[in-house]
Amino acid sequence: MSIAVTPNLIAGSFVAEAGGEPIEVRDPSDDSVVGRVPAMTAADVDAVITAAVDGAKTWRAAGPLARGRILHDAAALIRAASADLITLIVSEWGKTTAEATGEVGKTAEFFEYYGGMGRAAQGELIPDARPETFTMIRREPLGVVLLITPWNDPLLTPARKMAPALIAGNAVVIKPATETPLITLRLADILHRAGLPAGALGTVTGRGSQIGDVLTGDPRFAAVSFTGSTTVGLDLQRRLAGSGVRVQTEMGGKNAAVILADADLDLALPVLMAGAFGQAGQRCTATSRLLVERSVADDVTRRVADAVAALRVGPGTAEGVDLGPVVSRAQQSDIRARVEAGISEGAELIARADVGADLIDGGAFVEPVLLTVDGDNSLWREEVFGPVLGMRIVDSLDEAIDAVNDSPYGLSSAVFTRSLAAAFRFVDAVDTGQVSVNQPTSGWDIHHPFGGFKESGSPFKEQGEEALQFYTRVKTAAVRTH
Known part of the structure; x- marks a missing residue:
């Protein structure tokens, strides 16, 4: 018909x-x-x-x-x-x-x-x-x-x-x-x-x-x-x-979240996951870069890896689904190709959600992934616009701020900390139009002025x-x- x-x-x-x-x-x-x-x-x-x-x-x-x-x-x-x-x-x-x-x-x-x-x-x-x-x-x-x-x-x-x-x-x-x-x-x-x-x-x-x-x-x-x-x-x-x-x-955006050593991880991890994988990562404000202070890196890596592996992918109408498909077959192909390219450049795959072959073959579904990357990797520098999170370890707040700012983009960033001094240092120093403390890089309300700096x-x-x-x-x- x-x-x-x-x-x-x-x-x-x-x-x-x-x-x-x-x-x-x-x-x-x-x-x-x-x-x-x-x-x-x-x-x-x-x-x-x-x-x-x-x-x-x-x-x-x-x-x-x-x-x-x-x-x-x-x-x-x-x-x-x-x-x-x-x-x-x-x-x-x-x-x-x-x-x-x-x-x-x-x-x-x-x-x-x-x-x-x-x-x-x-x-x-x-x-x-x-x-x-x-x-x-x-x-x-x-x-x-x-x-x-x-x-x-x-x-x-x-x-x-x-x-x-x-x-x-x-x-x-x-x-x-x-x-x-x-x-x-x-x-x-x-x-x-x-x-x-x-x-x-x-x-x-x-x-x-x-x-x-x-x-x-x-x-x-x-x-x-x-x-x-x-x-x-x-x-x-x-x-x-x-x-x-x-x-x-x-x-575009290449938005970074920073988890400092004093962060409340029980608060930070669910917020981070929502910012990174909501809408299958297809938000300009999605978290695609994660910076973790070294002393908590092992704990954060384990927690995020477990959360990524547990993500449920399926049709948007299905009960209990965390992520639906990406918008098109072309977008599906582009995201998967970018992940493969990043791995060939040295990125290490830490966790991947299980998505059945029937879904990937039958629709525009993509596996959410967590990878460790270095600062030169394309997955760290280029916008992927999909459920892909790259992680790096840092030794201080200043190193984290430098890494956040080392990007042609300047849309959104976030820091997780219990320290007011660290929070306001971050707010003052990051070169992004939107900045959050203990909140995701995404989720800005209708009355909040919204927009990025630089090429964002x-x-x-x-x-x-x-x-x-x-x-x-x-x-x-x-x-x-x-």
């Missing part, structure tokens, strides 16, 4: 037709087809952007209170549809039901949080030395913004970008990842039903190789917010430099009030009363 094409939202209407052959979306646990989406061409994309230009005017004129009410209504609709959204994420992406449940809940919270900002101050009054004059600072929307989102959080990341962009009064055009577009189109349907006017939101599905340059090169966009690989993000920064288009990039990000943070800095411009107005 043929599966219907899920339509894009264009100018307030849902359109399934496009110039290219529809793209199949597959369940990574068994390779079955779960949906189809349009493969847009340049002409199809132009229609979406043209509608957004008009939609930006309508949406800005609606005012912040009306915008906030629509975002709150969208949050209520997300909660009402949570069971269906969870099922779709599990089938399209392969996440466990528990992980998908968390993603849907956080998505609703993003729209609730930014919906409330419809009642926040939109600027401020500042002194003016001139007589009978007052001066105000106004925050205004940019116009039309392009959002390019990845497959690893296919509902949450669109919400993280959409909600602040929309409450600020911008029209949004969103291009989801080709692997996981269905859930983003469902979100667009929810926002449409919540009352977004025509053109305030448009969706674009298609192959990045065919329409990526068309999207990012269109001068009608005032800003581009991208989450994805460092290679693509850096290329985007270079291509848009000097164009006047504002660019936000959230890119750009100057603009996401989440919290900081996100509005990217989606607004400042206008200073002086008014003489008479």
Whole structure:
């Protein structure tokens, strides 16, 4: 039986037709087809952007209170549809039901949080030395913004970008990842039903190789917010430099956790495992490097090895599963090849979870592994984006900090210690945009400013009030009363 094409939202209407052959979306646990989406061409994309230009005017004129009410209504609709959204994420992406449940809940919270900002101050009054004059600072929307989102959080990341962009009064055009577009189109349907006017939101599905340059090169966009690989993000920064288009990039990470000799290991180990192997390691904030102080290295190695070996891998719908599949067969092959390359470079395999051959042959499953590596090994230096944890031994806090910082990435890091002095020394010295003490490298809440340093990000943070800095411009107005 043929599966219907899920339509894009264009100018307030849902359109399934496009110039290219529809793209199949597959369940990574068994390779079955779960949906189809349009493969847009340049002409199809132009229609979406043209509608957004008009939609930006309508949406800005609606005012912040009306915008906030629509975002709150969208949050209520997300909660009402949570069971269906969870099922779709599990089938399209392969996440466990528990992980998908968390993603849907956080998505609703993003729209609730930014919906409330419809009642926040939109600027401020500042002194003016001139007589009978007052001066105000106004925050205004940019116009039309392009959002390019990845497959690893296919509902949450669109919400993280959409909600602040929309409450600020911008029209949004969103291009989801080709692997996981269905859930983003469902979100667009929810926002449409919540009352977004025509053109305030448009969706674009298609192959990045065919329409990526068309999207990012269109001068009608005032800003581009991208989450994805460092290679693509850096290329985007270079291509848009000097164009006047504002660019936000959230890119790769090679996040390190440090366990010091005084750490509470009963606290640290479960937290470390969640940070390293949640979502099958497919988070930009996942812990992929572990640094352990020498005096506790044997104990930590034994505990982590036992925990890795005990991980249960299977379809996301199965009871008691810790890890589902990775997102695709291509990702499965890439992760396994990287592990083999690291071992050939001298990495030692310490522990591996048991994953049956039937799962690996039948779907995109990967064995979680723990390895010891040196600082030159590719598994230590390159982002793997899978359930792979590399470990090294250090002799001091300063050596650990140096190792954390010895990376082109600077997204997230963590330290486990009972010492306040060591904790604050770590917070001060590590070159990462996110840093935790006795918490995982992952798990940042909606109101926490989020973003990395170096090749992990750009100057603009996401989440919290900081996100509005990217989606607004400042206008200073002086008014003489008479």
